[in-house]
Amino acid sequence: xxxxxxxxxxxxxxxxxxxxxxxxxxxxxxxxxxxxxxxxxxxxxxxxxxxxxxxxxxxxxxxxxxxxxxxxxxxxxxxxxxxxxxxxxxxxxxxxxxxxxxxxxxxxxxxxxxxxxxxxxxxxxxxxxxxxxxxxxxxxxxxxxxxxxxxxxxxxxxxxxxxxxxxxxxxxxxxxxxxxxxxxxxxxxxxxxxxxxxxxxxxxxxx
Amino acid sequence: xxxxxxxxxxxxxxxxxxxxxxxxxxxxxxxxxxxxxxxxxxxxxxxxxxxxxxxxxxxxxxxxxxxxxxxxxxxxxxxxxxxxxxxxxxxxxxxxxxxxxxxxxxxxxxxxxxxxxxxxxxxxxxxxxxxxxxxxxxxxxxxxxxxxxxxxxxxxxxxxxxxxxxxxxxxxxxxxxxxxxxxxxxxxxxxxxxxxxxxxxxxxxxx
Numbered sequence: 046x047x048x049x050x051x052x053x054x055x056x057x058x059x060x061x062x063x064x065x066x067x068x069x070x071x072x073x074x075x076x077x078x079x080x081x082x083x084x085x086x087x088x089x090x091x092x093x094x095x096x097x098x099x100x101x102x103x104x105x106x107x108x109x110x111x112x113x114x115x116x117x118x119x120x121x122x123x124x125x126x127x128x129x130x131x132x133x134x135x136x137x138x139x140x141x142x143x144x145x146x147x148x149x150x151x152x153x154x155x156x157x158x159x160x161x162x163x164x165x166x167x168x169x170x171x172x173x174x175x176x177x178x179x180x181x182x183x184x185x186x187x188x189x190x191x192x193x194x195x196x197x198x199x200x201x202x203x204x205x206x207x208x209x210x211x212x213x214x215x216x217x218x219x220x221x222x223x224x225x226x227x228x229x230x231x232x233x234x235x236x237x238x239x240x241x242x243x244x245x246x247x248x249x250x251x252x
Numbered sequence: 253x254x255x256x257x258x259x260x261x262x263x264x265x266x267x268x269x270x271x272x273x274x275x276x277x278x279x280x281x282x283x284x285x286x287x288x289x290x291x292x293x294x295x296x297x298x299x300x301x302x303x304x305x306x307x308x309x310x311x312x313x314x315x316x317x318x319x320x321x322x323x324x325x326x327x328x329x330x331x332x333x334x335x336x337x338x339x340x341x342x343x344x345x346x347x348x349x350x351x352x353x354x355x356x357x358x359x360x361x362x363x364x365x366x367x368x369x370x371x372x373x374x375x376x377x378x379x380x381x382x383x384x385x386x387x388x389x390x391x392x393x394x395x396x397x398x399x400x401x402x403x404x405x406x407x408x409x410x411x412x413x414x415x416x417x418x419x420x421x422x423x424x425x426x427x428x429x430x431x432x433x434x435x436x437x438x439x440x441x442x443x444x445x446x447x448x449x450x451x452x453x454x455x456x457x458x459x
Contacts, residue, residue, distance in 0.1 A: 243267035
């Protein structure tokens with residue numbers, strides 16, 4: 046099956062649906078209506094139905110969606126049905142928090158390596174991963190690591206991105222609050238927690 | 253001027269545009285076309301034009317948008333034209349990173365207080381903020397703090413949310429990977445960094 050032209054916004058919401066479905070599955074629920082799923086996630090039912098319609102409709106009228114089937118389909122669409130190995134560069138405060146974060150496993154991610162330039166950190170273990178010298182980045186391809194996570198200071202972000210791309214990274218999750226430039230074939234997603242906070246006041250009642 | 257029915261997805265993108273515009277402004281640029289702004293942000297021009305059309309068109313054909321005017325308008329729409337004070341609850345590793353994060357100021361946020369239950373932490377200073385006992389949460393209203401940031405362990409997230417709401421919080425930024433329930437008038441935005449990573453493989457070229 047091929048999926049054409051799924052809007053970015055739908056792709057952005059699929060992990061949210063997936064996480065909700067996995068939660069329901071753990072709780073023993075076998076099927077769910079788009080209305081109940083929407084209520085649970087704080088989303089709206091027509092949007093959920095529209096999002097799912099892009100890749101075929103898995104729902105049955107009156108019964109709803111099969112939780113496990115739908116979760117499996119979303120994993121497949123997002124290419125999360127295989128394990129992805131990631132390398133983190135920059136083991137400071139933020140990097141350590143990201144390394145320790147347990148939430149990646151839900152989606153099949155394995156942070157398999159961590160790098161730094163600080164000789165005092167190299168060789169130490171954080172969250173069961175031994176910190177390596179950044180010069181080891183060249184081993185990524187051999188180790189089948191194709192995702193880079195950037196948690197270096199802002200000034201070092203661009204050169205880190207280039208080093209990751211040269212080492213074979215095809216996707217980058219960037220935590221530095223800056224714009225980085227990479228070849229078009231490489232996908233960069235930048236996380237800026239301030240942006241999420243920035244849309245909060247719009248929804249808050251005026252006092 | 254009143255703004256009706258702006259889609260959530262547009263509201264989600266406005267902080268991205270705003271950050272880009274502030275960056276361009278700092279670089280001394282006075283006007284920008286939707287195409288150049290799109291190129292710079294890795295977005296697409298029709299979407300930018302459509303997003304701006306919801307609240308009136310600020311662009312002039314052939315000239316583009318005035319950077320500072322547009323930035324000011326977006327701030328106003330997002331209600332970021334006034335300073336918002338926030339309180340963070342849970343000063344562990346993640347909480348400390350969030351407290352130290354400099355990116356909030358861009359949008360006019362001031363993390364004005366931090367709380368924990370650990371008596372060893374209470375009274376200590378992190379990023380110039382003295383950690384207080386959570387029992388002090390009741391002072392939020394008096395201190396004009398109406399945003400809560402939750403960085404406690406998952407199991408404590410729901411009760412922390414309730415304590416924040418009781419103390420007068422109207423908006424919550426939740427970093428705990430769980431679903432929290434609050435009264436409808438309170439807006440919750442949950443940040444899960446794994447979700448951003450989860451949409452990366454979809455865009456990566458197959459090997």
